[in-house]
Amino acid sequence: MTLHYDLHCHSTYSDGLLAPAELVQRAGVRGVDVLALTDHDETSGLAEARSAAMDAGVRFIDGSELSVSWRDITLHVVALGIDPDCAALSEGLETIRHGRTLRAERMGEGLAAAGIPGAYDGAMQFVTSARLISRTHFARFLVDTGRARDTRDVFRRYLVRGKPGYVPHQWATLSQAIGWIHTAGGQAVLAHPGRYEVDGKMRELLSEFKDTGGDAIEVLSPSHTPAQYTEFARYARVFGMMASSGSDFHGPGESWADLGDMPALPAGLTPVWKDW
Ligand code: AMP
Ligand code: MN
Ligand code: MN
Ligand code: MN
Numbered sequence: 001m002t003l004h005y006d007l008h009c010h011s012t013y014s015d016g017l018l019a020p021a022e023l024v025q026r027a028g029v030r031g032v033d034v035l036a037l038t039d040h041d042e043t044s045g046l047a048e049a050r051s052a053a054m055d056a057g058v059r060f061i062d063g064s065e066l067s068v069s070w071r072d073i074t075l076h077v078v079a080l081g082i083d084p085d086c087a088a089l090s091e092g093l094e095t096i097r098h099g100r101t102l103r104a105e106r107m108g109e110g111l112a113a114a115g116i117p118g119a120y121d122g123a124m125q126f127v128t129s130a131r132l133i134s135r136t137h138f139a140r141f142l143v144d145t146g147r148a149r150d151t152r153d154v155f156r157r158y159l160v161r162g163k164p165g166y167v168p169h170q171w172a173t174l175s176q177a178i179g180w181i182h183t184a185g186g187q188a189v190l191a192h193p194g195r196y197e198v199d200g201k202m203r204e205l206l207s208e209f210k211d212t213g214g215d216a217i218e219v220l221s222p223s224h225t226p227a228q229y230t231e232f233a234r235y236a237r238v239f240g241m242m243a244s245s246g247s248d249f250h251g252p253g254e255s256w257a258d259l260g261d262m263p264a265l266p267a268g269l270t271p272v273w274k275d276w
Contacts, residue, residue, distance in 0.1 A: 003033040005273060006260050007061065008078055008191065008218065008246020011037055012128035013045030014065075015136035017251025020049035023259070028056035032260040034273065036063035036080055036246070041096040042132055043084040061276075064089075065191060066181070067096055067171040070205065073196055074169070077177050078218060078244065080272060082186035089184040096172055097132055104133045106167040107159075111138075114164030116147065135159045136250070151254060178213045187215040187272055189244045192223035193232055202235070210239050216272040220245035220265060222256035233266040243269040 010016030011023050018026065020037060027035045035058050037049045046062045053060035062082050068075040082089060108120025122141035127133050139151040139159060148154035158165040172180075181188045190209050198205050206217070217239075219232045236243045243265055247257040265271055 002264070003059075004031055004260055005034045005245055005271075006032045006247050006249075006262065007034075007036040007063065007080060007189075007244050007272070008038050008065070008221070009035070009249040009259060010039055010065075010251075011045045011049070013042050014039035014129070014132050015134040015250060017254060020045040021052035023249075024049050024052040024056050024058055024060070027259045028058045030258065030260040032058060034059045034061060034276075035259070036061035036078075038063035038065040038078050038080075038246070040065050040132065040134060041067055041093050041100065042129070043082070043090070043093065044129070044131065046084045063186075064093065066093070066177045067100075068174050068177045069169070069171045070174050070208070072168075073198065074171060075174070075196060075205075076191035077174070077181070077214075078189040078191045078246070079181040079184070079186045080189060080244070081276070082181060082184040084184075086180075086184035089180040092172060092176060092180040099169060099171065100133055103167050103169045104138070107135070107138060107165045110167060111158065111165045114158075116142070116158075116164075119165070135165075138165060174209065175212050182213060187242075188213065189216040189218050189272060190214055191218045191246075192221040192248065193217060193235075194221070194224040194228040206235055206239050206241075210241055214241065216242035216244045218246060219243040219269065220262040222248055222261070229263075229266060233269055236269055242272040242274065244272040 011020045064079045066077045111119040123137040126137040126140040139154040142154045178188045217236045245262045
């Protein structure tokens, strides 16, 4: 029997809308056999998810999605199979989360200068874990106050490079992030590579990711078109990296895909779960 994997999703411990236990239950109902919870820069939802997974008959993988700066681009690196108690990883994630708070204050200032006062406090109303604030929380506030139609519209108008709520930020370096993941016994997966605006430098990015110790590419992601499934499957083969798959689910009504929605991996790839 082929197992059904979903190795990328978010709970209320970062910018998802469901608590870890609800997420795991939903995954079980939707036919996911193996689930990783990958909250942004955070591992504190993992214990709750793991105990819910026992009841739901879902095999659970401890994960996180780390924010990384590579040149002037923000990358996301999904960590799979980490030890959540690893000190190097926890300290690294804590530093990243602190950076998020500083960035959020500056985002509030940028939006105030553009005629939207109170956005930091407003975003805080949408935060579901005192430890983590993200652009998504600003997006929910801006939609709620009628500044935009939905979260996609709000990102386009306010929260991406060149817009008033965008603040350039230095996250962890690629080698720090991969180092912490490996120290914690996990695998490092380049999340949704099709989303990065690398201007023809995808090969450079992938070879640097691989040289830094990167283990896998997230080939299947709702951020990718079917043509990109094929493109990143080819990159995974060419660079000798494993392949991963995840829905990047954030919550009902707010996501491109639901839990377990990704198709089977294209042929000829080594799945990141090969030795699990
Ligand atoms: P941050 O890590 O705080 O910069 O926020 C990134 C998060 O914002 C992503 O994980 C998504 O959840 C969300 N996001 C980014 N771009 C978009 C978009 N265009 N539409 C909706 N959500 C987005
Ligand atoms: Mn997110
Ligand atoms: Mn991401
Ligand atoms: Mn994600």
